[in-house]
Amino acid sequence: MNPPKEITIYDIAKVLNVSPATVSRGLKDHPAIRKDTKKRILDAARKMGYQQNTFASNLRRRRSNTIGVIIPRLNSYFMSTVIAGMEKVVNDRGYNLIISQSQESFKKEIVSVNTMYDSRVDGLMVSLAYDTEDTDHFEVLLKKKIPLIFFDRVIDHPGCTSIVIDNRQAGFDATNHLLSQGCKRILQIAGNLSRNVYSDRLEGYKLALAKHNIGFDPELVISNSLLSEQSGVDAALQIINMQYRPDGIFVSNDTAAVACMRQLKLAGINVPQDIAVVGFNNDPISKVIDPNLTTINYPGHEMGEVAAATLVNKLDQPNSPSVNTIVLRHELIVRESSTRK
Amino acid sequence: MNPPKEITIYDIAKVLNVSPATVSRGLKDHPAIRKDTKKRILDAARKMGYQQNTFASNLRRRRSNTIGVIIPRLNSYFMSTVIAGMEKVVNDRGYNLIISQSQESFKKEIVSVNTMYDSRVDGLMVSLAYDTEDTDHFEVLLKKKIPLIFFDRVIDHPGCTSIVIDNRQAGFDATNHLLSQGCKRILQIAGNLSRNVYSDRLEGYKLALAKHNIGFDPELVISNSLLSEQSGVDAALQIINMQYRPDGIFVSNDTAAVACMRQLKLAGINVPQDIAVVGFNNDPISKVIDPNLTTINYPGHEMGEVAAATLVNKLDQPNSPSVNTIVLRHELIVRESSTRK
């Protein structure tokens, strides 16, 4: 009933009259094997339909050649470009990637970490969930010296490298741009301020205001938003009902920015004349909305590549020095949603 | 130097003065173990920080409890909902999911299949790449009786179940709707006609024309498009230059439809008055474009769930009868891009 029976290195060894050890070495290009025996081994393996048994190998070597990545959600353009970047690097270097979604939930993130741990990943890359509050759940990995890298939504942790953009500067750039277009009263739609990405952008916003001698008004910050479509709509409704409406909005992601703009337009508010809008991420959607959305370009693919390369380097050279933070370049992309002639 | 040393069932056995076999059984709730010893084992395991070694277990049991999924790309709303649906089902049933992207390339798909094979997945779910031409690369799995399920972009293969929507009917619905809005000259932007999803939609288009006694004009089909943003733009430019422009367009995905619409608008063409447009997928982008895009709702989450459930069922009950095709329900969503008063 069971499928034919697997071919093992023992079968190959028998056929070639060499030892299994030699076959094992030949198969993985060990330097101390003569060229011709190597060739004989490879040929026989191919002919016999040999498939190496990863479990046995992993068991023996005590590593999995697998890297885990935990992200809040897969369903954004940004995240899919990050993953694409990671896959590229990781596969080139002989590792496999396993992906898990925390669904923005701290609890699920804990489960994901444990699953990764049980899968014995050699290293882990994480962008934190919306409401993650501490990093105790990562300790189990760190105790085992499994390298951990944070990207995008990071947290400071000794011994872990973080890959980020300068969110404070980006927030500054966005806000400064609105100010340069004549906005005097700028509202910021922020995410959960426990997440670096959102608190830093808000800080940048404050810095820009300060630079222009505009007082900070907490009323003009909608914080702890999920930055979902619904959040954008809700924010717009709130804005529409304000006594003194803002003349500019800086939203911490494009999804919410676009939803907000649509709702504002429905209420007859003109973007950018009445209210100028800047988003964040440079999601393709930003070029679909009319008027096109000014936004901050977030180098997702590059972030994935850098995170993966950093991790793989650490795995391949465990004693290499490990940096604390790597900052990638962002860029303000000016489009019509914020441009006033 | 090496981390402390792993706790094994032998360690637990020693502490409790039982045999490793008993510990193994206790850990997995074997019926022939007394309640109290089971409890002692579980407690000790927890206290000692035991973590089961999946490699050893998999090696011994000759299965991985892992399911693979190969998709063309991760970066569409549709695919991320599919994956979310799969993850949910698969995790609930005690399996893990590993994802690989073929990047729409036949060659990479072959590599992915082999990687999955080497990872010894228990089953595989596949949506075919753009230019996949045959299924030889799956034979290696089928020979080993590893269940294979196709979804979305499928191919008929004896012994494999396919999960689809009725693309022909959907194409019919879309075209029929355009006709009902008074369109007489409808252009269809199709994908690679070797892929069921695109050829079926085109067939539906033809059926609708036939039903309305409109002759089929091959000039009005742009086929083998990648249905990318660029494809949409290119198609629009082509349309703009046509001597007799169409008055309706049915595009086989929303990305291309939206890009096409934008380009048409740039050329001063009014949608829907001059040209009515219908897309496919119900991507969130369809509600951002102005006017909102009429489209076909594609139940991604459900498709993921059904595919995964079908596969897991087959894995858990290998002798269960296996169906050929499962068809999910689609739905025409009428919005402004195709509505003429």
Next chain:
DNA sequence: ATGAAAGCGCTAACAG
């Protein structure tokens, strides 16, 4: 209800 023992397939230390 529990234990003894064999072995899944591979790798690495050591020996030659």
Next chain:
DNA sequence: CTGTTAGCGCTTTCAT
């Protein structure tokens, strides 16, 4: 350059 040997940690007959 190649072989011997001893496990990696777990599951599963077969015994008791």
